[in-house]
Amino acid sequence: MAEMCGNCRNFFEPRGGGVCRAHPPTARDDGTARWPSVARSDWCGEYRVMPPPVNPGVRRLATV
Template identity: 40%
Template sequence: MHCQTCAFYNESGSECRRYAPQPAENEKKASWPTVAATDWCGEYKEDPNKAKKTA
């Protein structure tokens, strides 16, 4: 149950796409939160295709 197998995880940018991008303080552009593949959270939703790759 880590980000790497979550449906909301975008591997190419190591981003969590569970919610819309949020603006950072003093930034003019919103961005997705950056996470590590081994991170986890309480809103995990398994992506069966990603889970097969790591098994």
């Protein structure tokens, strides 16, 4: 899988634009705080692999 924001665990896309949640939001002059905007195709050195999807069948086998 390509190491880009769209595939990163820190990427969040609430409504339209994507943001990076690798670090806390940064305070702005107007009193609000925001995470930095990123595009799906961006990339940085803090890329983190998305965890694999949960498979309830495998989890059930492991607890039997």
